Amino acid sequence: MNKDIEIEFSEKAEIFKALAHPTRLFIIHAVKDKIMLVKELTKLVGIDISTMSKHLDILKRHKIIEGKRNKNFIYYRLAIPCVLDFMSCAMKVISKK
Amino acid sequence: MNKDIEIEFSEKAEIFKALAHPTRLFIIHAVKDKIMLVKELTKLVGIDISTMSKHLDILKRHKIIEGKRNKNFIYYRLAIPCVLDFMSCAMKVISKK
DNA sequence: ATTCTATTTGGTGATTTTGCCAATCATAAT
DNA sequence: ATTATGATTGGCAAAATCACCAAATAGAAT
Numbered sequence: 001m002n003k004d005i006e007i008e009f010s011e012k013a014e015i016f017k018a019l020a021h022p023t024r025l026f027i028i029h030a031v032k033d034k035i036m037l038v039k040e041l042t043k044l045v046g047i048d049i050s051t052m053s054k055h056l057d058i059l060k061r062h063k064i065i066e067g068k069r070n071k072n073f074i075y076y077r078l079a080i081p082c083v084l085d086f087m088s089c090a091m092k093v094i095s096k097k
Numbered sequence: 098m099n100k101d102i103e104i105e106f107s108e109k110a111e112i113f114k115a116l117a118h119p120t121r122l123f124i125i126h127a128v129k130d131k132i133m134l135v136k137e138l139t140k141l142v143g144i145d146i147s148t149m150s151k152h153l154d155i156l157k158r159h160k161i162i163e164g165k166r167n168k169n170f171i172y173y174r175l176a177i178p179c180v181l182d183f184m185s186c187a188m189k190v191i192s193k194k
Numbered sequence: 195a196t197t198c199t200a201t202t203t204g205g206t207g208a209t210t211t212t213g214c215c216a217a218t219c220a221t222a223a224t
Numbered sequence: 225a226t227t228a229t230g231a232t233t234g235g236c237a238a239a240a241t242c243a244c245c246a247a248a249t250a251g252a253a254t
Contacts, residue, residue: 114241118242144244145243145245147244148242148244151243168251168252169251169252
């Protein structure tokens with residue numbers, strides 16, 4: 001792989017890495033039709049809130065979700081609904097419902 | 098997350114993990130319209146052949162590619178072309194060409 | 195049977211990712 | 225100004241991933 005190709009595929013891989021964690025996939029499904037708070041998500045998943053915050057940060061940095069502040073609450077929502085399309089496509093084909 | 102949900106999202110995450118590496122994405126593109134040998138792929142990417150073999154194994158285990166033996170060569174090809182669709186969709190939307 | 199080529203497997207150190215705790219920051223309420 | 229609540233950040237240990245080397249396997253050819 002030459003340098004350009006190398007960079008191209010590394011960037012693409014970054015996106016898959018951002019999605020490659022059960023908690024982060026759960027978050028995507030949770031915020032797909034309902035704006036949610038960090039605390040709510042944390043409770044649903046059952047992990048430390050600092051861990052949740054870091055997962056949210058990863059998704060945010062890749063522009064997969066968006067956070068909006070109101071008072072001192074931060075509401076998260078799905079930024080690119082298309083993510084759901086290719087996720088369900090992937091799952092159907094690879095046969096995990 | 099209860100146990101079932103946990104398992105569901107872990108399984109889904111496994112697929113994204115399988116795709117979350119530049120070399121493995123490169124392999125998918127390389128075999129999408131041309132059946133290829135391990136050695137050929139190794140040369141193209143420029144890594145140790147044992148490393149390549151392990152990457153191929155990961156894709157194989159997730160049924161993303163298929164290997165067929167002829168003599169003592171193993172030819173790899175893309176098993177689920179749909180992977181390309183959702184990859185290009187993902188990339189377009191997330192704005193990495 | 196031995197040798198040769200293609201590929202896989204085992205092992206190990208290096209790097210990355212993950213998750214918790216503690217500390218900090220941001221905003222609101224008193 | 226102090227306190228309280230929601231969220232993020234820094235640090236560290238545990239776990240997972242990665243890449244190389246060396247050794248093993250599979251099959252073909254001699």
